[in-house]
Amino acid sequence: MAEGQIKNRVCIVGSGNWGSAIAKIVGRNAARLPNFEDRVTMWVYEEMIEGKKLTEIINETHENVKYLPGHKLPANVVAVPELVDAAKDADLLIFVVPHQFVRTICSTLLGKIKPTAAALSLIKGFDIAEGGGIDLISHIITRCLKIPCAVLMGANIASEVAEEKFCETTIGCRDVMLAPMMRDIIQTEYFRVVVVDDEDAVEICGALKNIVAVGAGFVDGLGFGDNTKAAVIRLGLMEMIKFVDVFYPGSKLSTFFESCGVADLITTCYGGRNRRVAEAFVKTGRSIKELEDEMLNGQKLQGPITAEEVNHMLANKNMENKFPLFTAVFRICRGELKPSDFIDCIRSHPEHMKQMAPKCSL
Numbered sequence: 001m002a003e004g005q006i007k008n009r010v011c012i013v014g015s016g017n018w019g020s021a022i023a024k025i026v027g028r029n030a031a032r033l034p035n036f037e038d039r040v041t042m043w044v045y046e047e048m049i050e051g052k053k054l055t056e057i058i059n060e061t062h063e064n065v066k067y068l069p070g071h072k073l074p075a076n077v078v079a080v081p082e083l084v085d086a087a088k089d090a091d092l093l094i095f096v097v098p099h100q101f102v103r104t105i106c107s108t109l110l111g112k113i114k115p116t117a118a119a120l121s122l123i124k125g126f127d128i129a130e131g132g133g134i135d136l137i138s139h140i141i142t143r144c145l146k147i148p149c150a151v152l153m154g155a156n157i158a159s160e161v162a163e164e165k166f167c168e169t170t171i172g173c174r175d176v177m178l179a180p181m182m183r184d185i186i187q188t189e190y191f192r193v194v195v196v197d198d199e200d201a202v203e204i205c206g207a208l209k210n211i212v213a214v215g216a217g218f219v220d221g222l223g224f225g226d227n228t229k230a231a232v233i234r235l236g237l238m239e240m241i242k243f244v245d246v247f248y249p250g251s252k253l254s255t256f257f258e259s260c261g262v263a264d265l266i267t268t269c270y271g272g273r274n275r276r277v278a279e280a281f282v283k284t285g286r287s288i289k290e291l292e293d294e295m296l297n298g299q300k301l302q303g304p305i306t307a308e309e310v311n312h313m314l315a316n317k318n319m320e321n322k323f324p325l326f327t328a329v330f331r332i333c334r335g336e337l338k339p340s341d342f343i344d345c346i347r348s349h350p351e352h353m354k355q356m357a358p359k360c361s362l
């Protein structure tokens with residue numbers, strides 16, 4: 001990051017639904033804070049909208065008419081179609097793309113960004129690692145680009161944030177020098193930031209909650225009620241805690257009580273896209289891919305792919321039965337089980353077998 005009187009330049013890598021909502025916040029903060037350059041670049045994966053380039057529409061109208069229609073972006077947010085042009089001078093790179101695109105983006109940026117830059121990832125998801133495990137997206141960014149990467153996750157449905165409805169978010173950042181800068185460029189009166197140092201657990205919460213949201217959509221589609229959904233949320237939370245406990249030991253239980261944990265689970269299981277498409281999947285019997293294309297107008301689902309990535313690791317480690325909810329979501333999305341099998345899969349959940357309160361090593 002630039003020090004002293006030098007102003008930090010920000011690039012937002014991504015311009016989807018969440019990318020555009022966060023651009024509204026970041027643009028305004030950059031314009032008002034003395035230690036940031038006013039101009040914020042926003043990399044846009046170029047596409048044509050009714051014969052016109054999306055970048056041109058955004059720069060002329062200050063509205064991302066495809067991914068966040070009805071909301072004006074600040075005029076200092078400039079849409080740039082070339083990734084390297086957008087990112088090369090940035091001191092802070094805010095990554096906010098569907099997780100399946102991150103490796104390609106990193107390889108395009110390799111050697112083309114400032115070596116002193118820092119990153120903040122808003123991406124909820126994992127990737128498959130060599131050797132049968134999973135990779136955290138922030139780790140991929142750090143490893144590929146050789147820059148530090150903090151994370152931001154929370155109960156943050158983009159449309160509500162864009163409407164400036166009050167909410168909280170969690171930044172996971174171990175670097176005490178970078179944390180205030182990250183908070184300042186993000187925080188507003190209506191978007192309140194809590195910074196914790198438990199980076200990996202924050203990010204894992206953000207990824208895993210999307211699997212639980214798919215389960216919540218299944219029970220909605222099957223016509224169950226709020227008690228059932230509460231059970232899915234609770235069992236999902238317990239699997240999230242166990243996942244972190246087993247695979248990322250040393251994380252803190254308190255992180256699950258931040259916005260990135262319980263709060264995001266609740267919002268996503270009631271108001272998110274993963275829930276909505278999973279409900280339609282049960283009600284219509286059509287494929288998730290078909291419904292994603294039809295219902296989301298180019299926006300991307302993260303839950304079904306994350307369930308697949310997590311299952312890849314659980315199956316390799318022979319641990320699918322320890323995470324029956326994650327496993328059932330994966331098998332139902334894949335067509336190996338019927339949606340109506342969901343409750344049977346979680347009826348005898350390990351959480352129901354405990355005789356006493358769990359002993360958690362977190």
Ligand SMILES: NC(=O)c1ccc[n+]([C@@H]2O[C@H](COP(=O)([O-])OP(=O)(O)OC[C@H]3O[C@@H](n4cnc5c(N)ncnc54)[C@H](O)[C@@H]3O)[C@@H](O)[C@H]2O)c1
Pocket residue numbers: 014015016017018019020044045046067096097098099101122123124125156157158159298299300301302
């Ligand atoms: N939308 C939300 O409410 C929300 C809230 C919090 C976090 N998130 C997370 O933020 C991340 C980004 O989500 P989003 O809602 O901004 O995106 P989105 O779901 O709106 O995805 C669409 C974006 O992907 C881009 N895209 C399509 N094909 C591409 C390609 N081949 N390469 C690169 N980009 C391509 C599109 O141009 C568009 O900008 C996800 O991990 C999501 O889980 C989303």
Ligand SMILES: O=P(O)(O)OC[C@H](O)CO
Pocket residue numbers: 124154155156157158210213264267268271272273274275302
């Ligand atoms: O719409 P979803 O299901 O991708 O969830 C959006 C956000 O992650 C909620 O915080």
